[in-house]
Amino acid sequence: MPLGIRIFLVYFLFVGLAGWFVLSTVMDEIRPGVRQSTEETLVDTANLLAEILRDEVKAGRLQQSRLPQVLQAYGQRQPQAQIWGVEKTQVNHRIYVTDAKGMVLLDSTGAAVGQDYSRWNDVLRTLRGEYGARSTKEDPSDPDSSVMYVAAPIMDGAQIIGVVSVAKPNRTLQPYIERSEQRLAWLGGGLIVLGLLIGAFLSWWLSAALRKLTRYAQAVSAGQRAELPSVRGGELAQLAEAIERMRTELEGKAYVERYVHTLTHELKSPLAAIRGAAELLDGEMPSEQRQRFVANIEQESERMQQLIERLLHLAQVEQRQGLEEQVAVPLRALVDGLLQAQMARIEAAHLQIEQLVSPELSACGEAFLLRQAVANLLDNALDFTPPGGLIRFSAEVHGGQVELRLFNQGEPIPDYALARLSERFYSLPRPNNGRKSTGLGLNFVEEVMQLHGGELRIGNVTGGVEAWLRLPRFTER
Structure with a gap:
């Protein structure tokens, strides 16, 4: 399983469980929280009414007062209030008053006057001097029919002369509870989804950066030219820099070892020839033979010089990661x-030159490297073109690229050699003297093309051989 998916699953599990736990806990606290707030309000209301009713209860004229009519009018009011999106169209408080024995003196509903309420906890505990409250279901089979009762004592000095109790059905609180639960569910669910989206983004960003570094490491291990990816983040950026430093150190060490072995191998033949010629020159021999051995020494020395120069040029290009x-x-x-x-050379071999490249065409790149690459191709063309033959330069535009072509008249390249032309140290015998070159020229050209994001192709065409260099075209911005 990819690292990014594993990170996201762990994050998903943590955020999901934490969000569910917090959300469910808060949801469970909404209902009791609303009821506690309502009970606190009922306490204040009951104590206020106890003070208002004290004189009437003490005088024993509660029934003859205006309070029964006031409570009846109160029960018929229609507030038409909008409370946090919930419309309230009627009042829901029930108020009843008892004497010191628990007998109901006044009931806002008119249903309990004269009944004994001393057995109910709100009245019973208040008459004992305790906090009196109860919750009773109007319908035992309906859990939503419970009513909350809160009572307060009516005092005459230190004596309790009556009880006033205020009731409120819990079903009237349900719209507010449901609204709070719904809003909380939406907000909580939205926060969980947002958290998961952030987790998904972070997992994708981290895995994308790791994928870049992995591809870079794989390309380097395969010996390919690769550019250090740009990654953000302190640790990731440090990791990228560490990989780049490691690549430079390891690549440099391996590069030196490889080229020391290559140079040692390639110098064996000319050194052996020079040494053999020098040993023969130490003895007596005809002047004509001596000149031939001296010429051999000069040729082999020149070959070593060319080999060293080509290897140095190639090493410079191969070590570069960009232009x-x-x-x-x-x-x-x-x-x-x-x-x-x-x-x-051209005039000595009486070669025909056709220069068909348009003056308006320009490639985009590093001038020095492109000159060296084309110089290598021209050098090969001169070596393989017979006296009086034709060499032709032309160029074409293909979209955002320009294709430079070099044709030289001559024998076709053997099929077995076509696939190996740009292979290092592979070379074909020259037609004029049968000798081989260093075999590094076309390999150098291919490296230069890779640096430019271009391409080198060589193939047989009618009448000779043609090389194609495909390069980015320079356009004015």
Whole structure:
């Protein structure tokens, strides 16, 4: 299972369980919280009424007072109040008053006057001097029919002369409870979803950064040219820098070892030839033979010099991870300069040159490297073109790329060699002398093309061989 999914699942489990626990706990606290607040209000109301009713109860004229009519009028009121989105259309308090024996003197509903309420906890405990409250179901089979009763003593000095009790049905609180539960459920669910989305984003971001670093490490381990990915975050950025430093150190060490072995192997043949010729020159021999051995020493020395220079150039390109500059490189001017530099060879072999590159075409890249790459291709073309043959430069535009072509008249490349032309140290014998080159030129060209995001192709065409360099085209911004 990918690391990002595992991180998200752990985060999902933690956030989901924590959110569910907190939400369920708060939901469970809504109902008792609302009822506690309501009870607190009933306590204040009962004590207020106890003070208002004290004189009437003490004088024994409660029934003859205006209070029965007041309570009846109170029960008929229609407030039409909007309370936090809930419409209240009627009053719900029931108020009854008892004497010191628990006999009901006054009832806002008119149903309990004259009854003995001394057995009910609200009246019983209040008459004892305790806090009197009870919750009683109007319908024993209906759990939502419970009514909350809160009583307060009517005092005459230190003597309890009566009890006033205020009741409120719990069903009248249900709309507020349901509304609070619904809003809390939406908000809690939204917060959980938001938390999960944030967790998913963080998991994706972390796994994406790790995937970048993994692909980079895999590319480096495969010997491919790769650019260090850009990752944000303190630890991730430090990890990327550490991988890059490790790559540089390991690659540099392996690179030096590989090139020391390569150079040692390639220098064996010319050194052996020079040593053999030097040993023979130490003895007596005809002047003509001596000149031939001296010429061999000069040729092998030149070959070693070329090999060292080509290896140095190739090493510089292979060690680079990107271009130092990306400028407009006019292709016609580049080709003209290379042809002018090789004009002595061209005239000596009486070669025909066709320069068909348009002056308006420019490649985007590093001028020095592109010049060296095209110079290697031209050098190969001159080696394999017979005297009086044709060399032709042309260029075409394909979308955002420009294709530079170099055709040289001559024998086709053998099929077995086509796939190995850019292989390091692989070379074909030159037609004029049968000798091979260092085998590093086309490998250098391919490395330069990879740095530019381009492509090198070489193939047989009618009448000879053609090389294609596909490069990014420079366009004015």
